[in-house]
Amino acid sequence: MGLPGCASFDSAAVLAPLSGVLYYLAASLDLMLREPDGILLLSPQHGVLAALFMTTRAERWWLIAAAVVPAHLLASWSTALPWWQLAWQALFSCGLATGVAMTLRLWLGQRNPFDSLREFSVYIVVAVIAGPALLTIFSPAVAPALLSGALDLAVDRWQKEAVASSLAMLTWGSCTYLALLPQPGWLQRRTPAQYAEALTIAIALYVCFRLTFVSEAENHAALYLFFIPLLWQSVRFGVDAAAMAVTLIATLAAAADRIPHSVRLHDAPQAAAIDLQTFLGVMTLIAIVIAIVVDERRRVAKAASESDARYRAIVDSQTDFVCRSLPDTTLTFANAAICRYFGMQREQVIGTQWLQFVPEETRAELRQALSRATPENPTFMLKHPVQLPDGRTGWQEWVNTAIFDAQQRLVEFQGTGRDITALAQAEQALQKTDERLALMAQAAGDVIYEWDIARGELWSSSGDERSEGTPSVRHLSMESWGCCIHPSDRERVARDCRQALRGTAGTWESEYLYTGRDGDAPRWVRHRAYIIRDASGLAVRMIGAITDRSDRKNLEEANRTLERFARLAMLGQITASIAHEMNQPLGAIRYNAEAGLLFLNRGRYDKHEFQEIFDDICRDNRRATDLIGRLRELLHDHELRLDSVDMNDIINDVIKLLRIEVRQRHVHIDTECAELPTVLGDHGRLQQVLLNLILNGMDAMAALPETRRRIAIRTARVGATRIQVQVVDRGSGIDPATLPKIFDSFFTSKDHGMGLGLAIARSIVEAHGGRIWAKNNADGMGATLAFEIDSLGANVMLSSSGSSDRYGARLN
Structure with a gap:
């Protein structure tokens, strides 16, 4: 079949017999509806055949046509019409159904015409209005009259054939198309209560039909009683049940012995038939449109519910925190991660102000941070401690977004957060380590530093003054560092350092006279550094230590x-x-x-x-x-x-x-x-x-x-x-x-x-x-x-002069 899931009808062994049987039944019903008064209200075979073409791939249409022609001949043989006229009727039915199906296929592709009002509007225009109106002129009842010049007769026959085909497309075409679509488990999805409700609707429709088409009492309002159970069925059971119901009502109405409650029954029976066809068409349109709208809303609601369920599942599966809260911090949503973190049920968390989980001394600061949110800057970050159920203090980091309404009033906060307790503890430990390192470096008389070469930023355990013991961060360049070196050594040390950075050396060390930025008394220092390079070999960082060697130099001089x-x-x-x-x-x-x-x-x-x-x-x-x-x-x-x-x-x-x-x-x-x-x-x-x-x-x-x-x-x-x-x-x-x-x-x-x-x-x-x-x-x-x-000089210890000069700049 043309639509996904209809492959069971795609083989010739199934498609041809199925098409022949359905068309034979529809054609036989058409003959029954024309008797005994000969008034034509409905042409079921046109709707059935159009549905068959719509649900089949185009390359298989010849199988349907091959089955339709003999089925039509068999169903209409008793009419005593010439065989060529019977064949013409069969070919006309195939032409009308093919034209409608092909046009719908071009406009809608593989989309279901009854999925939404937009697609159904296309179906109405093509299958109900344009197709019958344009193609009925090729009918064996219209074309000969038109060719013979009997224009009035041709128009009259065209009107009857076109309206009957339109009503058939609206009723039998919709019902057959929806019935041919695969709907696995459709019956199993219904509950006993729904079956009881469907039986009630069927009884109500039967009562309405008896009052309208069987009762001899003249009651003009009886026709409109159909709308009550039809609307009920459309809302409760969808477009499939609505199409089936209106098709059954239209067929029974066409088979009735009389046209009910028509003022033109004796004077103009054909006009009364047109009235009934119009009523049935309007009733069918209303029922199907309402069913489509309800189904569409139901699908949207189901998709929204599924999306919300997926969202909740995704949010609940996250290890990060997700929540929504009112401006007073009352939680309106909290995912499972928050509940697990605090060891509480979701019902216990919802409705609680999350500030209650924060130590009291921090709450005022957090309230000020929340109040600073504006429509221009709604997003902000918070990092704060929380009290855990076991008495420990944890740390959380949140990215919050303030939601404002059209009047710029704060409605709620939405936030995502994470537990940073380990990170906060690591930062505190690192801070203590930095302080210890700085104190150790101060006690040893060393300056420990890290130089980010690309950013020109230097971290050091002390400044130029030996008395400083806390780490400092400042910007540094080769030139500013050189100002702290004695002029006699400045050019040599800068040259050696640049060579080390530009080369491939992993370490660098040198001895020089250090004066500081304030022109202090020169003192000898030994500078050792480790050079860190990126993947391309470019020096990006330098980590090292500067040791005061003035006392050692004096001692070496005394030893010499x-x-x-x-x-x-x-x-x-x-x-x-x-x-x-x-x-x-x-x-x-x-x-x-x-x-x-x-x-x-x-x-x-x-x-x-x-x-x-x-x-x-x-x-x-x-x-x-x-x-x-x-x-x-x-x-x-x-x-x-x-x-x-x-x-x-x-x-x-x-x-x-x-x-x-x-x-x-x-x-x-x-x-x-x-x-x-x-x-x-x-x-x-x-x-x-x-x-x-x-x-x-x-x-x-x-x-x-x-x-x-x-x-x-x-x-x-x-x-x-x-x-x-x-x-x-x-x-x-x-x-x-x-x-x-x-x-x-x-x-x-x-x-x-x-x-x-x-x-x-x-x-x-x-x-x-x-x-x-x-x-x-x-x-x-x-x-x-x-x-x-x-004898080879192995393990010889060169003096501090190394390989370059008397001060000992050495590359390893």
Whole structure:
């Protein structure tokens, strides 16, 4: 079928027989209604056939036509009309029904003509008025008279045929169409009370029919009694029942032996028939229109009810709160989430002022917030505490909208809210954490900050003044930050920071002089920061800490001074050796120079002899220069500098420096140097370590007989990359109680010592990524001081200067 759900009639095996049977019955009824007086009131077959075409797909219409023609011939064979006239009647019926169905299909598509007044108006215009009026001229009763020139006869026949077809379209067409539509469960949906009501209406219609068409009493008001049960049926049972009722009444009226209560019955029976057709048409229109209106309102009400039910279901399924309240905060609606939240039934919540759930000290503030709503700004947000049934305090956040009427008067509030208790507790905890963090940073002397680079907004645990302890938020740019840096460091720090932000570095750190915005006394700070980048690698935030290092800087400077004094004191111990080492090349240079002058004074000289003299002078000069260079390495105050050095060469240089000191102290030094790889280290600092260890061993043997004063210096490889240097003396050893302390600063067991030599040696070795230790010899004679460093320079700790400059800006 053409409409959804009518596929059961779509097959040829069902559609053709069904169409044939329905048309045969309608055509037989048409013949019965024409007898015995021959007055034509109704043509049921036209309405039935139009309904069949309307409910069938267009490509199946030929099946209906094929079934209609033989059905018409069979029903009308007893009329003794020629077969061609009977065929013409069948074809005319098909043409009229096809024209109506096709036009309705073009205008309405698949919509039901009885769903609304708009669609029904189209049905009236097309099927009831235009179709019969235009197509009846092709009727076998009208067309021959028209062709023969009998115009009056043609008009009279056209009027009779057209009005009968129109009434049939209005009654039988409506009834058959609605009956063919699928309505599953229609009978099951009716209650016994409704069946009783329908029976009552049927009895009332029967009584009205008896009074109107059967009774001999002349009562002109009897015709209008039909409207009472018809209107009742239209309102209570809808358009289907109304169409069925009016179709039954029209058919019975057409079959009655007389036309009731007509003043023109004897004078003009056909005019009386027109009156009856008009009455039946008006009655049918009224009944169907009222039924359509009622059905439409019923569907709208049902849709609204279903929509409201869906809305309530959706609202009740939400975890967020939804409510409506009067201006005095009396709740008129509350969804299930609110009821669950407060542990109350909906009936208990409705009618309650929601301000009762709010602590009393907050109510006045909330009332002021509600009173500020205006028609121009009806929407506002509220965040407030509530008292929970268990005594706890919760927090809610609401977005409210004030509703005003046409006179700008406040009618109600509608709001949606959510429980933010966990969020409020988290905010309070975060606030406490911020305060603790600020206090900790203040106690540690640090400034902790977060810089939103895109927005230029800085959060810091303190301001420029060290005394501030509460977090602050202010706007910051690279230029405004640079104003707080000492001019000597400003350009360098800004450049390094910009490079870090523009590159791919994840961290950045630097040391610089910080002056603050008020021109305070400069102080050294160490700035460490973590750079956060977006998906494209662009720096968006920087989180870091600024630590005041002024005290540490002063301490480092004092340590460097002590270290310098310690080196000078150490060199003071080997002054004789240094002087001897210097005197040797200088004396040789003097002797060679005097010999050259002697040859010149004699007036004769040999070129080869002068060449030897000058070569000796140059060689001795290089010896003196090398010695001065080694002394400069020891005395020069510089940061750790890594070069490729040979540890065995360092040992030999140190022994040369100590040659005279060793001779004066009657100490014998043995070397056992293994073949070693070059070491990545600082030549001067490693010399200083060896000097300290050897002098410490010589001091330990000062009280021994000269024959026992022996020091052994050994080197060896340990593992794949590490080398070890041992300085072994034959003294009295180290007191086990003081053994763990000998590398501590200012610890000494000597009467004349400062306690810095071994401490400096340890710091140098550890700066090279190595370790140093001391132990007593296994034979109980003397001690061994040894250190290990990595030949590849692994774990070397550069000073704060890092890789860029003396202040230590370093990228990781």
